[in-house]
Amino acid sequence: MSDRWDGPGGQATRSRTGEVPGQRAGESGSAPRPGGRAAAREAARSHGGKRSRRRARSAPRGRRILKIAGLSLAIIVLGTAGVGWWFYQHLNGNINSVALNGKGGSETADAFGRTPINILVMGSDGRTSKADCKLGGGCSQTGVQTGNGNADVQMVVHVSADRSNATVMSIPRDTMVNVPACKDSENGESTAGYYGQINSALRYGPACQVATIHQLTGIPIDHFVKLDFSGVVKMSDAVGGVSVCVNNNVYDTYSHLKLSRGTHTLKGEAALEFVRSRHGFGDGSDLGRTLSQHIFLGAMIRKFKSAGTLTDPAAVYDLADAATKALTVDDGLGSVKKLIGLAADVNKVPTKRMTFTTMQTAPDPSDTNRVVVGGGAKDLFASIAGDQSLSTGSGKKAKATSTATASTVPASRIAVTVENGTEITGRASDVANALTGQGFSSATTTANAPSPSATTTLTYGTGQKAEAQTAAKALGLSSKHLQQGTGTGLTLVIGGDWTTGTAYPGGSSSPAPADTKAAVSDANAQTADQAKDCAKVSPYKTVSLNGVPMTPAQAYAAATNKKDSDD
Incomplete structure (x- = not known):
């Protein structure tokens, strides 16, 4: 950014002379008289020099006009720059950042000195504000809570070193793993390490969640981004809503999502209800929720890239203000400049080469309500760590890798x-x-x-x-x-x-290169350009209305007094 005190208005004012613009020195502002310059000089002498005195008076008046114009222009320039400077500082002040302290490892540059980007995106279930208590519920007895909550959404976002492709891998919150020894630098909470549900690591700080996923996958995690309930609401509102599709009527009595079959534009609380719904989609577990979240994110990415969203100054202001207020990031992303740079890198990737996947899982032998890492997950981890694309140039899923070479x-x-x-x-x-x-x-x-x-x-x-x-x-x-x-x-x-x-x-x-066919096998892979994909409503009795188990479609039909989420 150039110095706001060195605007073009000041330079223009300093470069002006005392002459009226468009006049040559020695000429009046009246129309030329017949006979040319000699006749004009003779006429001036015959009037006793009055013309020359009028000209002498006009020069100071011209200077005054120019000074006023120059001053006005300078005020406009300085005011605009001042607003820009205030806006920049305002956005920086919105950002909350936390140090990673190397917990996620580090990337290795390729032969051209380029490095991939790996970001852990977390959605916290913490009710740490009145707004989150209202949105998430559950605070009637506890009140506003302290701490970090659980990471109920965990996505590793990988952007390739050459920025030609990206992979988003969701890790189900019910996955059982070894959490390493951690200490939260913010509140001092610590653990010596334990075997437990992966989303619980966030209780010991975002860096602990990063360390847990790095240990599980072997993928270096450079950065993290954390959102809470109100953050999802703010972001969806800032982009003017996100268009999603459901393949059947759905009423999730837990997240309160209620939508009729078809396409809907979701804002605010409706958007939050959609991304939180785990009983409405798939088999009613967190595995089904990751798929609907991918549909939502794909639609949001397409909205970001669509004409008009990033060219409307008011929309850009709302989006920037909402994003910086909604996010907690690592200190490597803790400024507007760095966030803009990250957004620019992500924007380089075509939607047809952004692949969404869900980590392969298997049932936990000791708890049917939990899962463990599945067999194909090692290939998915290795493909991301090895900077291998999971989509072809046409956007199709990666095919089997050849063993010929x-x-x-x-x-x-x-x-x-x-x-x-x-x-x-x-x-x-x-x-x-x-x-x-x-x-x-x-x-x-x-x-x-x-x-x-x-x-x-x-x-x-x-x-x-x-x-x-x-x-x-x-x-x-x-x-x-x-x-x-x-x-x-x-x-x-x-x-x-x-x-x-x-x-x-x-x-x-x-x-070593990973088997990209195995990496996408059973990973529910899809690309961000698939605008016609609909979230699949659960056919099972995953919800309950008035104490009666129902399918989400049955609950929709029975809840006639409940407004749809997008009404």
């Missing part, structure tokens, strides 16, 4: 026998753990080499060269370390030339 062999299909050929205890375990951490098969094993080895080798069986090349790339080994054997499988012998670390010294290791 080394660069596309999925790590999940490769098991390696790691043998320690050094005299250093634990070398095989260190390297094997690094491989499984990059998504290699859990069938990877360790052993001691039959005899000490001075050099590191990776031996592969017939037809397994491509697999060996994938493993070598992940470890930083060059082609000179590879050799074909007579047996089957891959055997890595760690030699005396590699005594420390999990990447070969001087090598250029990189994450």
